Amino acid sequence: MSPRTGRGVRTAVALATAAAAASVAACGTLHGVTSPRDAREDAQATRTQDPQRPVDCGTDKCVALTFDGGPSRPTPELLDILKEKHVHVTFFVQGKGHTDTYPKTVLRMAREGHEIGNHTWSHKNLTALDEKGITGELVPVQQEVRAITGHAPTLMRPPQGRTDDKVSAVMKRLGLAQVLWSVTAKDYATTDTKTIIRRVLDQTHRDGVILLHERYKGTVPAVPAIIDALRERGYTLVTFSQLLAPAVPRPGVVYRP
Template sequence: MERTGAGFRAATMFAAATALALSLTGCANVDATAPSAARTQSAGGVQARFGSVDCREAKCIALTFDAGPSENSARLLDILKEKHVPATFFLLGKRHIEKYPQLVRRMAAEGHEVASHTWDHKILTRIEPDEIRAELERPNEEIERLTGQRPTLMRPPQGRTDDTVHDICRELGLSEVLWSVTAKDYTTTDSDLITRRVLAQSSRDGIILLHDIYQGTVPAVPGIIDALKERGYVFVTVPQLLAPGTAEPGRVYRP
């Protein structure tokens, strides 16, 4: 889902529209681990980059952004810095990481979790294992080159995954992260509507899916943050949401 030409946009918008049935929770039949279950896997506290947060006690929620970086990401990072909110970025490689390397570095430097959304947004369940491996390895290599940290998390395009994807992720040291909240921001430029959709679906341990590549999304973020903070939510990255447990390679995580 990228903004790199009318034909590509039209194709990806069509693909998104055909996946609406999956858009709330990703693949409906996936055996996923909830954050609360992940937290029971380990004992002890967690020291987060944005301060000490224990989601066993706090009312936590994770803000995540797919398919960037884009021309909108610098403004988004300004907002997150001003609001003292960490996020998890699932980045695309082609025409994104390779076009905005300075924003990838900034995301990592400012304490956000930098993860993979594949190199070219191919639907992983439709391609051969060698292609899956390439789609996952290439962004990891670029992110590690830019930030010094190799991603441990990925989000499959459209949330589509299967046992073959799980096995390759396990081999590459990656955990899969789906979501529980979506604004379907690929269908609207109405920032108020995006805000209402997020607020209507948000609950404790939620994982919010947004895309900073769309024009209506970033303007909605301040209102989403303020409203959820008013409701008592604490924003965390996905690893913080799972702590003191840790994401296991080959596993799928979803509230």
């Protein structure tokens, strides 16, 4: 290897290492991170698979479709599409201006078989809050969803994906597992439906978790094409808990594909 080539390799390794470190740093001090695939395989090693289970992501090529920050005015249209396409998703609902404004939509989500998670009351960066502040962002949504549907969420998604060991400790106490993602269309930054479709399809791999926001103008129109294209590629679209099964979400744990 020439000195020039050696320097190039060392530079590439250094850049990759720095990028990985930056990714971890974005979540602050954080331990106990696992992937859906690892959690599922650990559970499969100790549990007999139910032969009646309609979806087995240990053998099926699965991807979880998730939506943040609703419900909102476009959500019923999205629910119509999901019903027509026979797809169940995970909604991480927000409190202020959402669950308190559209309770009937939350109830419809639950009745139509969708999974409901917690996305905080007012979308604050949880790592910037003390334990009391973190609790105050989660408990009102837990209470509202329970009052509407009869069941409190067991999953949550931290705003902007920002979490750390302090947040994880509060989530463990509240009985909430944290769910991050591997695919983002950044639909908050574009109204172009074709761009949203392309970004999702370019990033999706088996055992991935797709993040979308139905309240943005270009997103709901993109959903039918996303579903059809992923199915053509052999994917089964599932909720996050289906992706994890036979494992079950563990409070405080961060699931990151």
